[in-house]
Amino acid sequence: MRKYFLTGLLVLVPIATTIWVLNFIIGTLDQSLVLLPEAWRPQSLVGFDIPGVGAILTLAIVFLTGLLTNNLVGNYVVRQWDKLLTRIPVVSSLYTSVKQVSDTLFSSSGNAFRKAVLIPYPHEHSRTIAFLTGTPGGDAANHLEGEWVSVYVPTTPNPTSGFFLMMEKSRVVELDMSVDVALKYIVSMGVVAPEPATPAGIVIAKE
Structure with a gap:
């Protein structure tokens, strides 16, 4: 019974x-259904809620936002919106911080989480997988001698x-491991181990 x-x-x-x-x-x-007038919601149209309609609406909003802002008029509106939010106390610091993080993570030209690395952590005699995020900046960089990286x-x-x-x-x-494979390895607590890397020029034949 235990086996079954x-x-x-x-x-x-x-x-x-x-x-x-x-x-x-x-x-x-x-939850994005709250953006629709009550008469347009599934509960009013068909008498019951339809799971997934809000998800489709959210994806459509994200797609249309990207489509509309990918032109001169859209870029101008976004720039004016950024200027407005950066002039509001408290909102400015929060919005700027979140925008910088999202630009780094989601921008196609960003460098966040582009490489999986192996580092000594939490002590010298152990190793863990980390992700390269860039190089130290600000005043911290002035106190570091030699080449340093942020992980x-x-x-x-x-x-x-x-x-x-x-x-x-x-x-x-x-x-020599993609970010996706490294994340899977971490989330599985090492149970789902990635396949060993094949040295360049060597092909392993599969039966």
């Missing part, structure tokens, strides 16, 4: 977790929290 129970868990836990995450995401995105060390199994470190470049090893 564990087998059932191995099958159902990934399915249940996936359904729960999707339900949470869709439920959150469905983000995610926690397991939740990579959205972690630690920001500045390390000597010579102590950071770039890995």
